Amino acid sequence: MSSIDMIHAAADRLRGHARRTPLLNSPFLDELAGRRLFVKPECLQHTGSFKFRGAWSAVSALDEDTRTRGILAFSSGNHAQGIAMAATKHGAPSVIIMPSDAPKMKIDNTRALGAEVVLYDRGSESREQIGERLRQERGLTLIKPYDEPQVIAGQGTTGLEIAEQAAEHGVTQGDVLVCCGGGGLTSGIALALEEHAPDLRPRPCEPMGFDDVTRSLASGQIEQNPATSGNICDAILTPSPGEITFPIMYERCGPGLAVTEDEALHAMALAFSRLKIVLEPGGAVALAAALFRQDQIEGEAVIAVASGGNVDADIFRTALERFA
Amino acid sequence: MSSIDMIHAAADRLRGHARRTPLLNSPFLDELAGRRLFVKPECLQHTGSFKFRGAWSAVSALDEDTRTRGILAFSSGNHAQGIAMAATKHGAPSVIIMPSDAPKMKIDNTRALGAEVVLYDRGSESREQIGERLRQERGLTLIKPYDEPQVIAGQGTTGLEIAEQAAEHGVTQGDVLVCCGGGGLTSGIALALEEHAPDLRPRPCEPMGFDDVTRSLASGQIEQNPATSGNICDAILTPSPGEITFPIMYERCGPGLAVTEDEALHAMALAFSRLKIVLEPGGAVALAAALFRQDQIEGEAVIAVASGGNVDADIFRTALERFA
Numbered sequence: 001m002s003s004i005d006m007i008h009a010a011a012d013r014l015r016g017h018a019r020r021t022p023l024l025n026s027p028f029l030d031e032l033a034g035r036r037l038f039v040k041p042e043c044l045q046h047t048g049s050f051k052f053r054g055a056w057s058a059v060s061a062l063d064e065d066t067r068t069r070g071i072l073a074f075s076s077g078n079h080a081q082g083i084a085m086a087a088t089k090h091g092a093p094s095v096i097i098m099p100s101d102a103p104k105m106k107i108d109n110t111r112a113l114g115a116e117v118v119l120y121d122r123g124s125e126s127r128e129q130i131g132e133r134l135r136q137e138r139g140l141t142l143i144k145p146y147d148e149p150q151v152i153a154g155q156g157t158t159g160l161e162i163a164e165q166a167a168e169h170g171v172t173q174g175d176v177l178v179c180c181g182g183g184g185l186t187s188g189i190a191l192a193l194e195e196h197a198p199d200l201r202p203r204p205c206e207p208m209g210f211d212d213v214t215r216s217l218a219s220g221q222i223e224q225n226p227a228t229s230g231n232i233c234d235a236i237l238t239p240s241p242g243e244i245t246f247p248i249m250y251e252r253c254g255p256g257l258a259v260t261e262d263e264a265l266h267a268m269a270l271a272f273s274r275l276k277i278v279l280e281p282g283g284a285v286a287l288a289a290a291l292f293r294q295d296q297i298e299g300e301a302v303i304a305v306a307s308g309g310n311v312d313a314d315i316f317r318t319a320l321e322r323f324a
Numbered sequence: 325m326s327s328i329d330m331i332h333a334a335a336d337r338l339r340g341h342a343r344r345t346p347l348l349n350s351p352f353l354d355e356l357a358g359r360r361l362f363v364k365p366e367c368l369q370h371t372g373s374f375k376f377r378g379a380w381s382a383v384s385a386l387d388e389d390t391r392t393r394g395i396l397a398f399s400s401g402n403h404a405q406g407i408a409m410a411a412t413k414h415g416a417p418s419v420i421i422m423p424s425d426a427p428k429m430k431i432d433n434t435r436a437l438g439a440e441v442v443l444y445d446r447g448s449e450s451r452e453q454i455g456e457r458l459r460q461e462r463g464l465t466l467i468k469p470y471d472e473p474q475v476i477a478g479q480g481t482t483g484l485e486i487a488e489q490a491a492e493h494g495v496t497q498g499d500v501l502v503c504c505g506g507g508g509l510t511s512g513i514a515l516a517l518e519e520h521a522p523d524l525r526p527r528p529c530e531p532m533g534f535d536d537v538t539r540s541l542a543s544g545q546i547e548q549n550p551a552t553s554g555n556i557c558d559a560i561l562t563p564s565p566g567e568i569t570f571p572i573m574y575e576r577c578g579p580g581l582a583v584t585e586d587e588a589l590h591a592m593a594l595a596f597s598r599l600k601i602v603l604e605p606g607g608a609v610a611l612a613a614a615l616f617r618q619d620q621i622e623g624e625a626v627i628a629v630a631s632g633g634n635v636d637a638d639i640f641r642t643a644l645e646r647f648a
Contacts, residue, residue, distance in 0.1 A: 019346055019348075020346070021346070022343055022344070022345070022346060022368065024343075024368065025438065027409075027436070028433075028436065041600075043600040044346065044348065044599075044600055044601070048600050073541050085351075099386050109352075110560040112351070112352065114353065128431070140558070161380040269637070272602055272637070272640070273637070275368075276365075276367040276368055276372050276601060276602040276603075276633035277368070277600060277601060277602065278596055278600040278601065278602065279600075309600035311595070313593070313645075313648035314595070316596070316644065317641045317645065320640065321637075321641065324637035
C-alpha cells in the first residue's frame with residue numbers, strides 16, 4: 001500500500017508547509033563516533049518532531065468534505081500535536097483523545113494548536129469506544145499514528161531529504177539510524193532510501209527492553225514488548241511494529257540497535273553541547289546508538305535521525321547535570 | 325570598504341562550507357510576541373555561532389601564500405573557534421591568543437579545532453605585543469573579530485538568507501533584531517537587507533548597561549561601554565562599535581534595543597521549549613527584545629537573529645530552572 005510514489009506525492013504536498021531540516025555534524029562528534037557522523041534534527045520540525053510530516057501528509061490527502069468534518073486521533077504525545085497543527089492549518093477541526101493523566105503541558109499545547117481535547121480515564125474507560133462514538137456522531141476521520149499509508153508517506157519525506165543532503169556531503173554508503181516506535185518513520189525512510197540512496201541502510205534504534213522491532217526483524221514475525229511504559233524514552237514505547245510498517249522494514253532494514261536510558265541521556269547532553277539542539281530521550285536513541293554501538297555499525301559515515309525534542313525541562317536538566 | 329558585492333562574493337565562497345540555517349517559528353512565540361516572530365538560529369552554524377561565516381570569508385579571501393603562513397586572532401570566545409575551524413579546513417595553521425583564565429572548555433575546543441593556543445596573563449602581559457611578535461616571527465595574518473571588511477562580508481551572508489527566507493513566508497516589511505557586540509553581524513546584515521529587502525529594518529540588540537551601539541546610533545558618534553565584563557551576555561560585551569561597522573550601522577539601522585540578563589535567560593528557556601534550540605545569553609538578546617520590548621517594535625512581523633549557542637551547561641540549567 002505504501003510506495004515511493006506516495007512519498008513523492010507527499011513531498012509535493014508538504015512543500016512550503018513542513019520544514020526541510022538541515023543535516024548537522026561536528027568534528028567532536030565525529031571523533032566520539034569513530035567515523036563521520038551526521039544528525040538529521042527533526043526536533044526542529046514544526047511541533048518539535050517528525051510527526052508533523054505524517055500528519056500533514058494524511059490531512060492534506062483527504063478530500064475537502066471529509067477533512068471539513070474533522071480529524072480524530074488517539075495520542076498523548078507528538079502525534080497529537082502534529083495532527084492538531086496540521087488540521088488547524090487546513091482550517092479543519094480536530095479531536096484528540098488523551099488520557100486524563102497525560103502531562104498538563106501536552107494537553108495545553110494540543111489545545112493551543114487548535115484541537116479539541118477529549119480526556120478519558122485509563123482505568124475505567126475505553127478510548128476506542130469514545131473514539132468510535134465521536135466518529136459516528138460527527139463523521140470524523142481517524143488518523144492512526146504509524147500504521148497508515150499516508151502517514152508513512154509523510155515520514156518518508158525525511159528519507160528523501162537525507163538522501164539528497166548526505167550526497168551533498170559525499171556520503172552515499174553507510175547506516176542510517178532511526179529512532180523507532182511503531183515504525184512509521186523507519187519504514188518511510190526505508191522506502192525513500194531504497195529508491196534514492198540504495199547503499200544507505202536504514203536501521204531501527206530502540207530503548208533496551210523495548211526492542212520489539214529489533215526482535216521482530218530477527219525472528220521474521222511481529223514480536224510484542226512486555227510493557228509500554230517504564231522507560232524514559234516514552235515517545236517511542238509502542239506495543240509492537242505495525243502490520244503495514246513491519247513488512248516494509250523487514251524487507252529493507254538492517255538489524256536493530258538498542259541503547260540504555262543513560263546512553264540516551266548522554267546523547268542528549270552531547271547534542272546540547274556539540275549541535276545546539278534539544279532532544280527528548282526517545283529522539284536521542286539513534287544518536288546514542290551511533291556513539292555507543294560503534295562496533296555494531298558499518299561504514300565510514302553514519303547518519304542518525306534525531307526524531308523529536310519535546311522534553312520536560314527537568315529531564316533535560318538531569319541529562320546536563322549527569323553528562324554535560 | 326564593505327559593500328554588497330563583497331557579501332555576494334563571500335556567499336559564493338561560503339557555499340557548501342557554511343550552513344544555510346533555517347528560519348524557525350512557533351505559534352506559541354507568535355502569541356507571546358504579539359506578532360509573527362521568526363528566529364534565524366545561527367547557533368546551528370558550524371562552531372555554534374555566526375562567527376564561522378566571517379572567519380571563513382576572511383580566511384578564504386587570502387591568497388594562498390599568505391594563508392599558508394598562518395592566521396592570527398585574539399579571542400576568548402566564538403571568533404576563536406570560527407577562525408580555528410576555518411583555517412584548519414583550508415589546511416592553514418592558526419594561532420589564537422587567549423587569556424590564561426579563559427574557560428578551559430573554550431581553550432580545549434579551540435585546540436581541538438586545530439589551532440595553536442597561546443595563553444597570556446591578562447594582568448601582566450599585553451596580547452597586542454605577543455601578537456605583534458608572533459606576526460613578525462611567523463608572517464601570520466591578523467583577522468580581527470568585527471572591524472574587518474571580509475569578516476563583515478561573511479556575516480552579511482546571514483542577511484542574504486534572511487531576505488530570501490522571510491520572503492518565502494510573505495514577510496518583506498518589519499524589524500530585524502540582531503544581537504550586537506562590535507557590530508560585524510549587524511552591519512553585514514544591514515548591507516544585505518538594504519539591497520535585497522529594503523523594508524526590513526535592522527536594529528542592534530544589546531544587554532542593558534552595555535548598550536554602546538544603541539547610544540552611538542542615538543548620538544551620532546562612537547560611544548564607549550563603561551566596562552566589558554560583569555554581564556552574563558559575555559559574547560557581545562565589546563568596548564564600542566567599530567570604526568568600520570559604526571558608519572554602516574548609522575546609515576542603515578533603526579534604534580537599538582536593550583534587555584536585562586533575566587530577559588535573556590527567559591528567552592533561552594522559551595527557545596528551548598518552543599524551538600528546540602540551545603542559545604547562549606548573548607545569542608538570546610534579540611529574541612528577548614522581540615518578546616519583551618514589543619511596544620518599541622513596529623510591524624506585523626519581526627525577525628530575531630539568534631547569534632550563538634556556546635553556553636555552559638550550568639548557565640543553561642539555571643535558565644531552565646528559573647524560566648521553563
